[in-house]
Amino acid sequence: PLLFTLLTHDCTAKFSSNHIIKFADDTTVVGLISNNDETHYREEVAQLVEWCGANNLSLNVSKTKEVVMDFRRNSVDHPPLTIDSSAVERISSTKFLGVHITEDLTWTTNTMSLSKKAQQRLHFLRRLKRASLPPPILTTFYRGTIESVLTSCITVWYGNCSAADRKTLQRTVNIAAKIIGAPLPSLLDIFLARCSGKATSIVKDPTHPSHHLFQLLPSGRCYRSIRARSARLLNSFFPQAVRALNSNHLTPL
Template sequence: MARHDSNTIIKFADDTTVVGLITNNDETAYREEVRDLAVWGKDNNLSLNVVKTKEMIVDYRKRRTEHAPILIDGAVVEQVESFKFLGVHITNKLEWTKQTNTVVKRARQSLFPLRRLKRFGMGPQILKKLYSCTIETGCITVWYGNCSASDRKALQRVVRTAQYITGAKLPAIQDLYTRRYQRKALRIVTDSSHPCHRLFSLLPHGKQYRSDKSRSKR
């Protein structure tokens, strides 16, 4: 659990991420959180791999300032422009071209086995199931909503190619995203312990959820 309200600690298996909100250039809480995590690790006979540890700074100000690097046990943590978090490539601009390029490349490689299996006489329904298992993208609810038009077209071209190979009707990427997004939102709404549960609030009439307004797509 994070010590400061401006920080969040995300843990998954042996992967730990510290997310800090820095306001008015005051990094004290964020740096204390990282230091406390390193101390906790030592106290519990665990050591952080500084070589694999990365720091990414998201800063949209016109006048960006230099950020002093984080130190763990005297070693400098590398600052990067992007990193792979639980299979998703995140950049400090919150753009998703790198992620979509990776997905497209992996999907195109998976098209070859589909072609081979079709030549061996496998039917459309089985090919469709194989497509769903190997090509349909994971974590699409995280990144697809903010993809550029060109990235979406590249993804959809893969779907059209797979549809031609399998001979079966395949869902468009947009439809796949919408279905999974709605399913994810429903789980969050019904789970009061979910960190994003508080983001969903009903309007006074109780029939629709409030839509948060923002000045930019981010």
């Protein structure tokens, strides 16, 4: 809402290692902790509490959760985060803007949630088929009620999905195709197309925060690959988007 945006425009991160994400009435603090120094992260939370107090707002500590993602081989115990002397509950998985995010950044929980929701809607597709609706109308219904669920934020999570998770999701697409009696685009094709589309819009927008990640090689035909030391980063959106653009030999103007 516009009013919420205007009233919270000054609620910003103090440190460059942190980000404050606001959506509707939800606020999320994301902190990058280096060298086991949590000072900036904890000060950021404390500043957010002070900002809320100064603006006659109160944080609901019972609904506030913390997720710690630590992929180091020798992880350490992180002391609990406290707000107004109350400890914030630490959880292993949370739902953020419709996407289930886990502390190990695997996507099985999210996959199962999307698959269950999509399979429930196959029932209505079957009912429409029994009513002798033509394939074009069935396809429109599928794209609006089933495909839209399966591909929700697909550029975020599909690249790092396991083979089993991808198979689970694709099975729903295959069932829908049999019901409709017409071929449907695979989730992989949709993922690659959306990566290309999003990457193209970023390349065309010099003001985009991620514009600098897409650097043309001297040939002017392909983009420089993003180096990654882990498979998790290699399969994430930006490296995938660069590869998608290069595979299409697409150089946005």
